[in-house]
Amino acid sequence: MSRKQNIIASAIKANIIDDNLTVVGVMDLDGLQKTVADAYAAFPENFFHTFAVKANALVNVLKPLREYGMGAEVASPGELMIAQSAGFEAKDIIFDSPAKTISDLRTCIKHNISLNVDNLQELERIDHLIKEFPNTKSVIGFRINPQIGSGKIASTSTATATSKFGFALADGNNRQQLINIYKDRPWLQSIHTHTGSQGCELTLMAHGVKVITELAEEINTFIGHQQIVRLDIGGGLPVNFTSEEVTPSFQEYADILKATVPLIFTKKYQVKTEFGRAIAAKNGVIITRVEYTKNSGGRHIATTHAGAQVLTRTAFLPKSWPLRVTGYLPCGEERTIDNSELVATDVAGPCCFAGDLICVNQLLPKLTVNDYVMVHDTGGYYFSNHFDYNSLPRVGVYAVSGPDDALKIDCIRKADTVEDVLSKM
Ligand SMILES: Cc1ncc(COP(=O)(O)O)c(C=O)c1O
Numbered sequence: 001m002s003r004k005q006n007i008i009a010s011a012i013k014a015n016i017i018d019d020n021l022t023v024v025g026v027m028d029l030d031g032l033q034k035t036v037a038d039a040y041a042a043f044p045e046n047f048f049h050t051f052a053v054k055a056n057a058l059v060n061v062l063k064p065l066r067e068y069g070m071g072a073e074v075a076s077p078g079e080l081m082i083a084q085s086a087g088f089e090a091k092d093i094i095f096d097s098p099a100k101t102i103s104d105l106r107t108c109i110k111h112n113i114s115l116n117v118d119n120l121q122e123l124e125r126i127d128h129l130i131k132e133f134p135n136t137k138s139v140i141g142f143r144i145n146p147q148i149g150s151g152k153i154a155s156t157s158t159a160t161a162t163s164k165f166g167f168a169l170a171d172g173n174n175r176q177q178l179i180n181i182y183k184d185r186p187w188l189q190s191i192h193t194h195t196g197s198q199g200c201e202l203t204l205m206a207h208g209v210k211v212i213t214e215l216a217e218e219i220n221t222f223i224g225h226q227q228i229v230r231l232d233i234g235g236g237l238p239v240n241f242t243s244e245e246v247t248p249s250f251q252e253y254a255d256i257l258k259a260t261v262p263l264i265f266t267k268k269y270q271v272k273t274e275f276g277r278a279i280a281a282k283n284g285v286i287i288t289r290v291e292y293t294k295n296s297g298g299r300h301i302a303t304t305h306a307g308a309q310v311l312t313r314t315a316f317l318p319k320s321w322p323l324r325v326t327g328y329l330p331c332g333e334e335r336t337i338d339n340s341e342l343v344a345t346d347v348a349g350p351c352c353f354a355g356d357l358i359c360v361n362q363l364l365p366k367l368t369v370n371d372y373v374m375v376h377d378t379g380g381y382y383f384s385n386h387f388d389y390n391s392l393p394r395v396g397v398y399a400v401s402g403p404d405d406a407l408k409i410d411c412i413r414k415a416d417t418v419e420d421v422l423s424k425m
Pocket of ligand 1: 235274
């Protein structure tokens with residue numbers, strides 16, 4: 001039996017899918033450990049790999065990742081607290097977010113958590129905080145947008161000319177301005193870029209790394225000594241969603257990086273990565289149950305319980321995020337052409353909109369009521385989505401009523417703090 005058949009068999013044996021729990025996400029911790037080992041094996045010792053917590057913000061996934069040797073890259077106060085709950089030490093956390101509040105910044109600087117500055121206004125806030133905490137051990141870098149172009153998916157491309165992330169390096173006089181910024185601030189010791197995620201070619205990612213490495217060299221030369229000691233090169237290694245094959249591998253990326261920017265493979269800089277999807281995606285699956293089937297206009301439709309609530313990207317942007325599914329009989333045997341006829345199938349989710357589909361018009365062995373459906377490669381950014389209803393810190397809901405000139409506003413759902421959300425997890 002394959003690993004995945006064993007996973008289905010143990011889920012059925014343990015009776016974990018029933019009328020109340022109709023969707024489960026399963027993470028394979030052995031797979032995760034091997035993936036982290038592959039990442040470490042591909043790069044030399046001056047590389048430290050942090051996990052992009054947004055890809056899987058579950059304490060019980062983060063704890064093992066920490067034990068396997070990863071740090072944590074967090075991009076919101078919620079992720080920061082989740083990482084702290086998972087036991088990551090301040091020195092192993094890096095905080096990236098384009099919308100850090102003064103209190104987020106103070107928390108980081110006071111507690112020696114490293115961070116990347118997104119823009120000049122944020123820099124001004126940090127200037128004040130550094131005066132308050134002059135002995136902070138936070139390693140602070142500037143996030144650079146190298147403006148080198150887009151990958152295949154616009155919404156995951158962060159190095160476009162007009163990207164919302166980072167300091168636009170190629171605009172106007174920005175390069176020289178940045179060099180002066182570093183010269184005036186000896187505490188700016190790192191530099192950061194993240195060219196994009198799924199859909200970006202390895203060559204584009206490597207180009208982004210080359211731009212910040214050359215910039216770091218230029219800044220250090222201008223200052224007259226090596227002030228920048230760390231290069232944070234982001235995540236973004238894409239994942240193959242079309243088969244079980246792990247491609248591209250960490251080794252392929254390392255080879256391209258080495259050919260493009262050999263300097264980062266010497267010990268001159270500490271290099272941090274922030275891989276998310278490449279660590280988590282292929283080590284997780286969603287298992288759900290077929291509640292009903294029907295035929296509409298010649299299409300076999302299998303309605304399951306996994307839809308936009310756990311497969312958000314796929315439901316809303318199906319062309320960018322296609323997923324593979326496999327059907328299983330209620331006893332756990334895989335549906336194949338040997339035990340079922342092939343039919344054009346839509347596997348649907350439970351949400352009340354027509355686009356709530358896991359896959360459309362796929363020739364699949366015919367699914368029937370009470371079958372199980374496994375949705376592959378969903379260990380990152382799917383069932384662990386930190387944007388979901390369980391974890392919306394700082395979002396309150398208000399109602400207004402009355403005449404325009406005397407509107408009454410009432411809170412109808414109090415905003416949870418991050419601490420409130422964590423205490424419910
Ligand atoms: C700054 C930063 N680092 C790392 C990541 C992780 O990207 P991926 O999951 O594609 O590796 C992201 C993704 O949005 C990001 O914005």
